[in-house]
Amino acid sequence: MEFHYHIEGGDFSRAGSASSEVKKILKQLNVDPRVIKRVVVALYEAEVNVVAHAHEGNMTVTLDPGSIEAVVEDKGPGIADIDLAMQEGYSTASPRVREMGFGAGMGLPNIKKNCDRLDIKSVVNAGTTVKMTTFFTG
Amino acid sequence: MQVKDIIQALQLTPRAGANGLDREISGGYVSDLLSDVMGHAREGQVWITIQAHKNVMAIASLKELAAVVLVRDRLPDEDTAAAANDESIPVLSTPLDAFEASGRLRDLLREG
Ligand SMILES: Nc1ncnc2c1ncn2[C@@H]1O[C@H](COP(=O)(O)OP(=O)(O)OP(=O)(O)O)[C@@H](O)[C@H]1O
Ligand SMILES: [Mg+2]
Numbered sequence: 709m710e711f712h713y714h715i716e717g718g719d720f721s722r723a724g725s726a727s728s729e730v731k732k733i734l735k736q737l738n739v740d741p742r743v744i745k746r747v748v749v750a751l752y753e754a755e756v757n758v759v760a761h762a763h764e765g766n767m768t769v770t771l772d773p774g775s776i777e778a779v780v781e782d783k784g785p786g787i788a789d790i791d792l793a794m795q796e797g798y799s800t801a802s803p804r805v806r807e808m809g810f811g812a813g814m815g816l817p818n819i820k821k822n823c824d825r826l827d828i829k830s831v832v833n834a835g836t837t838v839k840m841t842t843f844f845t846g
Numbered sequence: 847m848q849v850k851d852i853i854q855a856l857q858l859t860p861r862a863g864a865n866g867l868d869r870e871i872s873g874g875y876v877s878d879l880l881s882d883v884m885g886h887a888r889e890g891q892v893w894i895t896i897q898a899h900k901n902v903m904a905i906a907s908l909k910e911l912a913a914v915v916l917v918r919d920r921l922p923d924e925d926t927a928a929a930a931n932d933e934s935i936p937v938l939s940t941p942l943d944a945f946e947a948s949g950r951l952r953d954l955l956r957e958g
Contacts, residue, residue: 720899720900720901721900721925723901724901724905724908727904728904728907731908748908748909749884749885749908752884752904752905753881753884756881756901808880808899809878809880809895809897809901810880810881812880812881812882814882814884814885815884817885818884818885821885822885
């Protein structure tokens with residue numbers, strides 16, 4: 709099964725809506741609540757990063773019997789140094805975004821903690837692709 | 847303990863999502879940083895914060911929090927209130943600050 713969602717950059721009023729849709733579907737499919745909790749954190753952070761840092765993006769969620777894979781792909785500024793971006797506390801969020809309580813530099817670390825496999829690819833001035841995989845067993 | 851059971855001690859005024867006042871409380875979490883809450887809050891906790899915009903409800907819903915308490919008399923934005931009603935997650939205001947509100951919640955939870 710595969711699901712697609714569009715994510716609009718800069719539109720904080722809708723931030724989290726794609727993640728919320730996926731959560732509903734996983735609940736309906738009776739996926740283990742512990743898995744849902746982890747997946748939701750990772751998806752939300754990847755979604756908000758598109759809203760906060762990029763122009764637009766897409767989320768594709770693929771559900772297999774043994775795993776859930778989510779790819780969040782955006783057009784945007786890209787990430788020059790991914791290792792640096794992964795560090796807790798590192799953020800380039802604008803003052804407006806920080807005022808809302810975003811920009812703690814905890815989103816990518818949250819993603820890392822809440823999926824089993826994480827693969828980030830980015831091209832500066834083009835975009836970023838975040839691929840997250842979570843397995844249902846173990 | 848349910849959300850409605852902490853109203854008096856925390857001097858709360860329900861602002862939206864009143865249909866969720868019978869949600870069970872498992873604990874509390876205090877933070878104004880959204881990804882801190884996303885990463886560390888647990889299901890059933892009361893989130894004490896000064897943030898009153900709609901993204902707070904997205905997080906409260908995704909994390910299945912029991913309620914959002916807005917400190918120092920903050921009011922939820924209009925779309926925050928609408929989302930609280932849709933999700934049946936109460937948003938309540940208190941004149942207390944975060945330190946005092948969380949202290950009182952902790953006392954209540956300890957007493958059982
Ligand atoms: N999709 C993206 N496009 C461009 N830059 C990104 C993207 N995702 C993350 N970054 C960069 O990596 C940094 C760290 O991201 P991370 O999600 O950890 O923190 P944040 O978004 O700044 O704050 P928080 O997630 O805590 O609200 C960002 O500040 C930004 O510079
Ligand atoms: Mg982030």
